[in-house]
Amino acid sequence: MKPRLLTPGPTPAPEETLLELARPVTFHRSSQFRAVIKEVSEDLQYVFCTKQPVLTITASGTGAMEAAIANTVPPGGKAICLVSGRWGERWRNICKAFGVTVVEVKVPYGESVAPAALAAALKEHPDAAIVTSTLSETATGCRNDIKGFAEITRASEALLIVDGISGLGVMECRMDDWGIDVVVTGSQKALMLPPGLAFIGLSQRAWKRVDSLYQGPSAPKAFYFDIRKYRDNLAGNDTPFTPANTLVRALRLSLKRLRDEGIENCWKRYSRMARAARAAAAPLRLELYAKDPADGLTVYKVPEAVDGVAILGALEKDHGIRVAGGQDVLKGKIIRLAHMGYIDYFEVLAAVSALELTLPKFGHPVEPGAAVAACQRAYAGGA
Amino acid sequence: MKPRLLTPGPTPAPEETLLELARPVTFHRSSQFRAVIKEVSEDLQYVFCTKQPVLTITASGTGAMEAAIANTVPPGGKAICLVSGRWGERWRNICKAFGVTVVEVKVPYGESVAPAALAAALKEHPDAAIVTSTLSETATGCRNDIKGFAEITRASEALLIVDGISGLGVMECRMDDWGIDVVVTGSQKALMLPPGLAFIGLSQRAWKRVDSLYQGPSAPKAFYFDIRKYRDNLAGNDTPFTPANTLVRALRLSLKRLRDEGIENCWKRYSRMARAARAAAAPLRLELYAKDPADGLTVYKVPEAVDGVAILGALEKDHGIRVAGGQDVLKGKIIRLAHMGYIDYFEVLAAVSALELTLPKFGHPVEPGAAVAACQRAYAGGA
Numbered sequence: 001m002k003p004r005l006l007t008p009g010p011t012p013a014p015e016e017t018l019l020e021l022a023r024p025v026t027f028h029r030s031s032q033f034r035a036v037i038k039e040v041s042e043d044l045q046y047v048f049c050t051k052q053p054v055l056t057i058t059a060s061g062t063g064a065m066e067a068a069i070a071n072t073v074p075p076g077g078k079a080i081c082l083v084s085g086r087w088g089e090r091w092r093n094i095c096k097a098f099g100v101t102v103v104e105v106k107v108p109y110g111e112s113v114a115p116a117a118l119a120a121a122l123k124e125h126p127d128a129a130i131v132t133s134t135l136s137e138t139a140t141g142c143r144n145d146i147k148g149f150a151e152i153t154r155a156s157e158a159l160l161i162v163d164g165i166s167g168l169g170v171m172e173c174r175m176d177d178w179g180i181d182v183v184v185t186g187s188q189k190a191l192m193l194p195p196g197l198a199f200i201g202l203s204q205r206a207w208k209r210v211d212s213l214y215q216g217p218s219a220p221k222a223f224y225f226d227i228r229k230y231r232d233n234l235a236g237n238d239t240p241f242t243p244a245n246t247l248v249r250a251l252r253l254s255l256k257r258l259r260d261e262g263i264e265n266c267w268k269r270y271s272r273m274a275r276a277a278r279a280a281a282a283p284l285r286l287e288l289y290a291k292d293p294a295d296g297l298t299v300y301k302v303p304e305a306v307d308g309v310a311i312l313g314a315l316e317k318d319h320g321i322r323v324a325g326g327q328d329v330l331k332g333k334i335i336r337l338a339h340m341g342y343i344d345y346f347e348v349l350a351a352v353s354a355l356e357l358t359l360p361k362f363g364h365p366v367e368p369g370a371a372v373a374a375c376q377r378a379y380a381g382g383a
Numbered sequence: 384m385k386p387r388l389l390t391p392g393p394t395p396a397p398e399e400t401l402l403e404l405a406r407p408v409t410f411h412r413s414s415q416f417r418a419v420i421k422e423v424s425e426d427l428q429y430v431f432c433t434k435q436p437v438l439t440i441t442a443s444g445t446g447a448m449e450a451a452i453a454n455t456v457p458p459g460g461k462a463i464c465l466v467s468g469r470w471g472e473r474w475r476n477i478c479k480a481f482g483v484t485v486v487e488v489k490v491p492y493g494e495s496v497a498p499a500a501l502a503a504a505l506k507e508h509p510d511a512a513i514v515t516s517t518l519s520e521t522a523t524g525c526r527n528d529i530k531g532f533a534e535i536t537r538a539s540e541a542l543l544i545v546d547g548i549s550g551l552g553v554m555e556c557r558m559d560d561w562g563i564d565v566v567v568t569g570s571q572k573a574l575m576l577p578p579g580l581a582f583i584g585l586s587q588r589a590w591k592r593v594d595s596l597y598q599g600p601s602a603p604k605a606f607y608f609d610i611r612k613y614r615d616n617l618a619g620n621d622t623p624f625t626p627a628n629t630l631v632r633a634l635r636l637s638l639k640r641l642r643d644e645g646i647e648n649c650w651k652r653y654s655r656m657a658r659a660a661r662a663a664a665a666p667l668r669l670e671l672y673a674k675d676p677a678d679g680l681t682v683y684k685v686p687e688a689v690d691g692v693a694i695l696g697a698l699e700k701d702h703g704i705r706v707a708g709g710q711d712v713l714k715g716k717i718i719r720l721a722h723m724g725y726i727d728y729f730e731v732l733a734a735v736s737a738l739e740l741t742l743p744k745f746g747h748p749v750e751p752g753a754a755v756a757a758c759q760r761a762y763a764g765g766a
Binding site for chain 1: 386388390392393394395396401402404405406407408409410411412441442443444445446449458476477480481482569571577578579604605606607608609624625626627628629630705707
């Protein structure tokens, strides 16, 4: 059976990216590797829509999230955490681990945080040092209005920190133009690489905060995630610690692919695929979980009477289709179908087809052909 | 020209390990990947010579070093740092970044720290919470007497923390038998993988310290490097954060190779290769930099009159041989030839041959054949 990976991370990597990983290991302190760092760094700036340096950290995405917190807010400082799911909670948990006072602005799973809620929280807590947010809440499939958040934070002292791990490169997110202060992402989603690298970009305003924090009495206790080291080394196209250099070499190829297509074309393509995936919901007789869905994944509610965990198993066993279920309290209650990175429309169509074939076996009859046709009609509707 | 990588990290990876990295990306929350984690975890215990869990962190080796410090000693606590080079200094710098009081026991570059010096420091500072040490000081090529250190720390309250990044798997290091408390290593040396993963093992005594620290008033401010998360997830063959899972899959193959050979046979093989590399020094008219040399690399002093940076360039340009120079103050002053991981004797012989061919071009005449013959005689001398 032909396996197809449609989980919202890791996502498949292009063949030439994978083959690069099979090439011999090379030394990282060399002019050749410095040239790779330079090229990758410029292409990352393009993806982040920023003129500021984008730093590459060998870590899971959570590593870059920790770097964002540890370097911008001292213990005892205040964070407004916008929480619409598990990944918004991840920000909150990191803040708590670092002794940051958390003001939580929380919405029920499936909903997005309204900019007005942020405005109200900031009015009540004008001393907030940071605001954490999530571009695409991968746990629920919601998108958040980062542009709207930035309009509010720009006029305040608070830095806007964005988890772009499953959103950046998929949906419009203009770091400089919108005035976002910190954006983090990981290698295993839109950047079409296996997991292992995390990335962080900071605005000039954020860098001022970082540099003054380190000079003050509450200097961050950080070493591996002291992002000044990465910035200072990057100025010479170098890294502070032995990087996952074969992954960086491979990243170069994935970024070229992304750049050749053009970031705005990527956004359009993902949006079109997302519309197709959402159009399948009604004929599949499944509700969409997210009220304002993100473009990198589509989340279907599993009907009460259906075993959501067993469906995942059947999709993989019978059809080679690997999608994700819910995490924590959402386990068995949702199906998460990714359409980001190196996943194309025809794979989404395959997944919808497999759902159409599988759901009836779990006591949830659907009309054969209805969902794939709806998917196709939505896709044919154009970019 | 055929390139040969003989730097003390990264080191070459076996072909089957690299090819595994070219296989499609897979999902990490699956029974298949849990089986890989289980197998890798057991094989890591074998390499660490421990019955305790060995944790895999997606990070450079320095990430695991930070985890060792952040989880075992609170800010304001005291560390005795045994420093014989740049990597011993790395421990000291991490301690300082975390507000740990540092007692430095320092020897000149090229020398190893004597256990008696540790005993004296511990007598003077019986309140030391940890002792940091380096099995193989990659910056100078020295080995340190970890067994001797452990005999001293075992009888104290201080935990012995060992940087095994370029030493573990190369030289005898028996975590449980010797009574070492914390051992860290990285993927890109004896474990024959590209960089990107770091590993840490802790004794029961160290785990007690960790758990009590988190319960106390000086609970570590850690999230990504909160090693309890890794331990607790590993109990279910899982990971707390999206791991570099294709690297873990590849690690499985490298560890099998290591296990098939047997760790003690590995130690013997590296020792034999190291003797051969050291035997080349005299006929090359080069001094050995390390008084008590490690087995994973051999460090030759560059004579005053010779341009040590230019030699490195010529070795690579003319012969495809990539060795490393010195770092920081040692730049241009030493040549570091690695013989660890997937580097075999014949590559060491090639490097010695290339040195014999190259040194005369830099005003340092040597007798053709003398060094390769000496190398060969030492190697033929047996295991």
